[in-house]
Amino acid sequence: MARFVPEEAAAGPVLQGVGAGGFRVDGTLYRAVQLSPSRAIAWTPPALEALSLDDLAPLLDPAPEFLLIGTGARLRRPSPALLAAAQARGIGIDLMDSRAAARAWVIVRGEGREVAVALFPLDA
Structure with missing residues (x-):
């Protein structure tokens, strides 16, 4: 296991x-x-293509500066509907594979920034 310090x-x-x-x-x-x-919230995510803002609701109240989504072992794109819904609510989303999203969250939180992350399993 890669350790973050x-x-x-x-x-x-x-x-x-x-x-x-x-x-x-x-x-x-x-x-x-x-x-x-x-x-930290244990999560059973839907298929990435079915991901909606409702699935991310625990991360959105209060609204973070931006939301990282770790899409599993590799970078994949969620549905355009999710990205449009986030944009309509003024929520910035950054997509990356889950390992990169985890590292980014550690770094940005270390800066004291109010960000959230949803991490899909590494076997997804």
Whole structure:
């Protein structure tokens, strides 16, 4: 498991590593997880093509600066409807594979930024 060691831990959940089994957050291993600045939420995501803002609702209240979506082992695109709905609500979304999204979340949270991430399983 690749381990993450932020220089300074921001308040909230700490993403400690990513590996074949999933994402280790505060000592708990999640196959898929949503992380807000204040909490980690176990997640059973829908197929990426079916992902909607409703599936991401726990991350959107309060609204983050932007939302990272880790799309699994490789970068994939969600439906245009999701991206349009997010844009209509003024929610910025960055897409990347789940390992990259996890690393980015650690870095950006270490800067104290109010971002959220939804991480699809690495076998997705």
